[in-house]
Each structure stands twice: as structure tokens, then as C-alpha cells.
Amino acid sequence: MALLLGFLLLLELGWDTSALGPLSSTKGSDVLEFELPARNYETKDSYKAGPIGVLFKMVHVFLRVVQPNAFPEDILRKVLQKKFDFSTEYEKIIYYEIGIIICVVLGLLFVFLMPLVGFCFGLCRCCNKCGGEMHQRQKKNGTFLRKYFTVSLLVICIFISVGIIYGFVANHHLRTQIEKTRELADSNFKDLRTLLNGTPEQINYVLSQYATTKKKAFSDLDNIKSLLGGGIHEQLRPKVMPVLDDIKAMAEAIKETREALLNVNNTLKELKKSTAQLNTSLSDVKRNVEQSLSDPMCSVPPVATTCNSIQMSLSQLDDNTNLGQLPSLDQQIDNINHVLQTDLSSLVQQGYKSFNDIPEMVQNQTTDIISDIKSTLNSLGSDIENIGEQIPIQDKLSNFMGYINDTETYVHQNLPTLEEYDSFRWLGGLVVCSLLTLMVVFYYLGLMCGMCGYDRRATPTRRGCVSNTGGIFLMVGVGVSFLFCWILMAIVVLTFVIGGNMEKLVCEPYKNRKLFQILDTPYLLNENWKYYLSGMVFNNPDINLTFEQVYSDCKENKGIYTTLKLENSYNISGHLSFQEHAENIDNDFKNLNVSIDNVVLLDEAGRRNLMDFSSSGVDTIDYNVYLAEMGKAPTKVNLLSFANDLEAKADHLPQGSLKQSLKSNAQTIRTIHRGQVIPLEQSMSTIYQSIKELQHKSNGLGVKVVNILSSLDSAQDFLKTRISSVIVEESKKYGNTIAGYFERYLQWVKISITEQIAACKPVATALDSAVDVFLCSYIIDPLNLFWFGIGKATIFLLPAIIFAVKLAKYYRRMDSEDVYDDILYC
DSSP states (O other), X not given: OHHXXXXXXXXHHHXXXXXXXXXXXXXXXXXXXXOOOOOOOSSOSOOOOGGGHHHHHHHHHHHHHHOOXXXXXXXXXXXXXXXXXXXXXXXXXXXXXXXXXXXXXXXXXXXXXXXXXXXXXXXXXXXXXXXXXXXXXXXXXXXXXXXXXXXXXXXXXXXXXXXXXXXXXXXXHHHHHHHTHHHHHHHHHHHHXXXXXXXXXXXXXXXXXXXXXXXXXHHHHHTHIIIIIHHHHHHHHHHHHHHHHHHHHHHHHHHHHHHHHHHHXXXXXXXXXXXXXXXXXXXHHHHXXXXXXXXXXXXXXXXXXXXXXXXXXXXXXXXXXXXXXSOOOHHHHHHHHHHHTSOHHHHHHHHHHHHXXXXXXXXXXXHHHHHHHHHHHHHHHHXXXXXXXXXXXXXXXXXXXXXXXXXXXXXXXXXXXXXXXXXXXXXXXXXXXXXXXXXXXXXXXXXXXXXXXXXXXXXXXXXXXXXXXHHHHHHHHHHHHHHHHHHHHXXXXXXXXXXXXXXXXXXXXXXXXXXXXXXXXXXXXXXXXXXXXXXXXXXXXXXOOOHHHHHHHHHTTOBHHHHTTGGGTOOXXXXXXXXXXXXXXXXXXXXXXXOOTTOOSSOHHHHHHHHHHHXXXXXXXXXXXXXXXXXXXXXXXXXXXXXXXXXXXXHTSOSSHHHHHHHHXXXXXXXXXXXXXXXXXXXXXXXXXXXXXXXXXXXXXXXXXXXXXXXXXXXXXXXXXXXXXXXXXXXXXXXXXXXXXXXXXXXXXXXXXXXXXXXXXXXXXXXXXXXXXXXXXXXXXXXXHHHHHHXXXXXXXXXXXXXXXXXXXXXXXXXEEOOOOGGGGO
């Protein structure tokens, strides 16, 4: 019943969601990410019995030994097709059930023979036979036999006790699991409701994500200035920007060149003046020294020698430069001023602005096309909304919810009855285990009293009370065993037949999915349908839809759409095709006519300005001449050294006007050095560096200008000839980006509907809960452990009876005895 209920549940869900597909989450672009909210279910998809599972596995091994035959698929198929003739094919059933049949036959023999044997045994003992005579023969191995019987009976009682423990454990476990049935059923029904109630929410969520996609696409369309225009701009930038940057740098270079020329020219004029003043000062000093040397003392030796030495050194006291011969830079400055009459920097900025206005031009020229694309996307939104309306899932889910409610009501109504019956079963199992416990207790008491009260010095007629009580307990145990063991064996046989066959015919084939394979046999459940499940779902039995495939897909938590192959009923791919809309968007972008041919990087005036700067003569200046003059010392001799030498020579002269005059001139020379030479040296050093920089800037000026103009022509030509291909390429990228949002969204919708919406794992879990958990794990496994334990204990009662009867002779007080030699008791 549970198996049938589970399959009906699965089929009903498939039937009621045949117009829907499952859903999966997938990520879109780097910006848009779609993810379907996950569903959490209470019922675990696997069941573990815990420590008692080891005992269940032991019983399974025993059943495989008793029943090693393969699952009778052919027999079951014929039974379901009502083609099995028991009168002619009963041998197949016997062959399959031979192990169980043998065990049942042995059990029934036990049931029938044990009461008969017990009756005959009782009559025999009443006739003082079969050990009933209260007389014990003297035997030489009597002590060994007593010990042997005692140990054997003790071991057998231990085996019986283990079987009884199995029975108690199985009986209690079955009751405990039955009490969990309500919780198991409630969690499964709750999960099924979560599945059914969540499916419309999932569909609405998926469809609602179109608004997010549309918002993003419209945002990109409104931002076409930076996206498409910016893309075109970035494609052109590597070719255009370096040229404009070079022209801008050249414009700055022109200004810097003018400033440098002015600085050099002005400084040069000042240097010429300073050199003239220095020359005048040196001439005055030279004239004064010569006047001093005309003193009469210079004709008197040895003063004359000093004077002659001073006279000869006066030729060094002169200007060392020839700055007056350096040409003026006024002509080059005039040429640069003429070049600067045209504001090249302003023209370059116009080129920058013209190039940077490309995104604005794109936006202004695409207004109508953007409106058309938005209209196309709005029509796609209408198609998406129609898909939600075309999926008739709401009504069908509400009908299935009613079926769930009815099933839950039925389960809850019958669960109290099940629990009540289980209480009777539990009580019966407790009575059975208690009877066995009573029997083994008598044996244990007999062994305990017999071993504790036995006195080997006492003769059989003089045995003590405790020993005699032990023998009586053993015989009581024998009597109780004969009285009830056949009933216990009857119970074992009954539960063995039920539990063993359920395990081999239901539980085991369910776990290895043999049952599903049988149900999937073509024309089995309906002789006109090849595939029964597809006939139920689609009314088309030729679709390859099997129970095993559906169960496996549900176990893997796949959606109903994929699981039940609902594309045969509702092809979501056809309704979610973006091809037509993509073609419309592609055509709109192909019709995109962006004209940016009027981008002028530098007009003709700017070009002439560059050429004028190239021909300004700055690069033809003989800078080496200037550098050579500026690198010279202002005077032929170091004035400071000359002054010191003059003063030293004057110190060798005798006191007088000559000496004082020469020292005064030496001081004058030092003053000239500090006041004129040092500043002149500093100015010449500064102008030397300026000329160096000017030479560096003007070096190869013509080549630089020619290269800039060549690059400018190349960039301008690129804009004219290649701009259309750049626009097409960037428009295609931009269109693919816009269309990609919807393609990814629709792909996500498709994958979601086909893989994750209404993921049917709760259905497989419910079926597992009904068959594998409730029927097999909760009921059949404990039932099989119960008969295994009770059967084991009952079978061991047979040798226990034999050894108890034998042992009782050694513990009970006899009425008569053989004559014992005293030596035997010494």
C-alpha cells in the first residue's frame, strides 16, 4: 500500500505540473547575476538504523543464505499481466522459494512433533521409563557426564538468552519506530507542501527578474554616450591622442623657445656692456700701473728688475672674450614672435575638444535608434509575461494540494489504529519473549541450585534439598518448554514467511531498483501502452519515460520538467527564443549611422604655424660659437692672482710712492675682480646653460615638425578612412552587450525551468519514506530480527530439553540406588 501510495504521489505531481518546467540558477554577466532562492526540506534523504543496524545486516546475510536466488522478474511480470498459470508453472515459485519452503517445513515439523513428543515423553516417564524411574545406576564416568551436561546446558542457555535479547530489542525497536511514523509523515507532507507552494513563487521570481534585466539594458542604452561613444573614443585614442599631445608639446616648446631666446639675447647684451666696462676698468688700472712704473726709482737696480717684471706682466691684464663679435638673436626672436601670432595652443585645444566630442555626437545621432531598441525589448517583456500566463500550473497545483490534504487526513485518521494494533503486537511480542525468558530462567535456576547444592559425597538417595530443587527446576523448564515451544515456533514460522518474503520481494528489489525496472517493462501495466508512465502523463505511450529514470532524477533533485520530459507537452525553448528579437536589435545597430567625419585635429592655420616655427631659424643658430665664448674666462689672467703677485713684488720695493702706488693698484684690481669679474662669470655660466638648453630644444626641429605633421596626416586619414569600421565594431560590441543581458536572462530562465523549479526530491524522499524507511526499516527489519532471535532461542530449546533431562538425574534425590562402595566416596 505504501509503495502504491508513493508511486501515485509521484505520478500525480508529474501530471499536475506537466505544463511547467524546472528551473536552475545561473550567473549572467559580470554585472547581472541570477540565482533562484534555495528550498530547505525537513525530511532527511537517508535513514540510518544506528547500532541495531548490525543485527539487521546479520539477518540479511542469513536470508541471502536461505534465499540465494535472483529476484523473480519474469514471474512477477506474468503475475502483473495475469498470465501466470500456477498449475503449470508452480515449479518456478517452488524453485525460487525452496530455501524458505525448507525452513517452513522444518518449522512445521517442529510445531507438530514437539507436542506429540512431549506427550509421549510424559507418558513414558509416568511409566517409570525415559528417566522417570527415581533410581540412578552407578557409572564410572558419572562425574564427567555430570560436568559435561552442566557445561553444555549452560552454553545452550547462553545462546537462548542471546536470542531472547534479540527478540526484546526488535520488539522495542519496532514500537519505537512506529511512534516516529507520525513525525515522518508530517515532515514529508510539509516538504511536499513546500514544494507545491514554492513552485509558483519560483516562477514569479524568475519572471520578475526580467525587470532587473530590462532596467540594466535601458540604463546602458541611456548611457550610450559613455558606452558606445566612449568605446569608439577609446579605440581612436591610441592613434589620435599622441599626435595632439605632440602638437601641444610643440606649442609649449615654441613659447619656451621664445622665452629662452629673449633671455639669451638680453643677457648677451648685458654681457657685452659688462665686458666693455671691465675692459675700461682694466685699461685704467693698466695705465695707472704704467704711470707708477715711470717713477725714477725704477731705473735704479735692483728695483729696475722688479719694475721690468711688472711691466712685462701688464700685457695679461686685458679682456679675454670677444662677445662683441657674437651675432644678435633679434631676427630669430622676430620670427618666433610672428609664429606666436597664431595661438597654436588654442588650435590644439580645439582638436582635443573635437575629438572628445565624439561620445556626445554618438548620443545625439542615436536617439531614434535607441527608442526603436527599447520598443523591441518592451515587446520581449510582453512575451515573458505571456509565458507566465501560458503555464497553467496554479490550478493544477491547487488540485494536487487537495490530494495531499486528503492523503494526510487519511494517514492521520489511521495512524491511531496502527498505533493501537502495534500496542497489541508489542504486548504479544513481550509475552513471547517472557515465555522464553521463563523457560531459560528455570534452566538457570536448576543449574545454579544443582551446582551449588551438589555434594559428591552424598549418595543419590541422600542428596540435599538445594540439589534436589535444582533438578526439579530443570524438569519444570523441560515441561514448560514442551508446553509452549511449538506455539513459539508457529509464531516464528508465520513471521519468517512474511518478513523474509517482504525483504526479498519488496525491500531488496526496491533498493537495487529492480521493482522500477519491472514496472518499466513495455506493455506490462497496460497491454496497449509501451511506456505506462508516459501514457499517464502525456497520453502518449511511445515517449521513453520510465519509473526508474523518474525516481533517479528526483533523487538527484532535478526539476519536474526534465524528470518527466515535459518538453513533449510544453516546449519552453520555443517560447523563450530570443532569435527574432536579437535579429531586430542587430538590424537596429546595423542601421546605426554615426557620422564623425568632421573631426579636425588641427586646421590649416595650425599646420602653417608649425611650418613657420620650423623655418624660424632657431635650429640654424651656431650655438657652438656662443658656447665657446661663454666658456671662456672674462680675463686673460686671474685678477686675484695678478693682484697678489703685484702686491708681493711691491713688498720687495723700498718705501716710497712707488710702493704705495703699486699696492693701491693691486687693491683696485681686487675690487674689479669682486665687482665685475665674478658677476660676469656667473652671468656667462647662466647663459651657457640657457644656450645649451636652447640648442637641445632646437636640435632637429625641422625633423620633429615633419614627423608631427606626418603623424597628424596619418591620424586624420585614419579618422576619415577607418572610423566607419571602428563604429561598426564598437556598435556590434555594444549591441551584443545589450542583447547579451537578455540572452543570459532567457538562458537562465530556460535552465531554471528545465532543471530547478519544482525540483522533485521531496517526491523521491516521500516514496523512500513510505517504502524504504517505514515499511522496510521501521517494520520489516525489526520483524525479521524478532523471528530470528525467537527462532534461534526456540530451536536451542530442543538440545536444552535433552541435557536438562540428563542432568536432572544428577541433582534430584533418588528413591533407590545401587550399592556404592565407600571407596568411591572417600
